[in-house]
Amino acid sequence: MIAQTPALLALLGTTLMAIVIFAPQVRPAPIAVSFGPPLPEVAPDRAPSAALDDPPPPLPPGWPGLLDPRAGACDAAARLALVDALAAVRGRWAAAILAHAFDDERDALVRDAIARALAAL
Numbered sequence: 001m002i003a004q005t006p007a008l009l010a011l012l013g014t015t016l017m018a019i020v021i022f023a024p025q026v027r028p029a030p031i032a033v034s035f036g037p038p039l040p041e042v043a044p045d046r047a048p049s050a051a052l053d054d055p056p057p058p059l060p061p062g063w064p065g066l067l068d069p070r071a072g073a074c075d076a077a078a079r080l081a082l083v084d085a086l087a088a089v090r091g092r093w094a095a096a097i098l099a100h101a102f103d104d105e106r107d108a109l110v111r112d113a114i115a116r117a118l119a120a121l
Contacts, residue, residue: 058106060072060073060074060075061079061101061105061107063097063101063105064079064082066097066100076107079101080109080113083101083110083114086098086101086117087116087120090121094121095118095121098121102114
């Protein structure tokens, strides 16, 4: 037993050194530093109201979300492509989506394309 003690101590020392060397090191959280000037404090009664007076931007129509939830906020060109695709399908479900789109659409160009597609069905 005593003859094995140096070998066990060497093995234990090697194991501890491996842990110290290869263990992931804990890094402190980075400190946030701003090099800009401090923001002026505005009293609540003197808060700028320009942002409150502006109307919010209009929401895009929601009918593209009927096809794919990710397509809810697409632009007019993408909505025109969707109208063309739905007109090419010529299914009852496509006509139902186009009818909903006609009621929901605010862009005149897209609305005219929807009307043409509905007339062709």
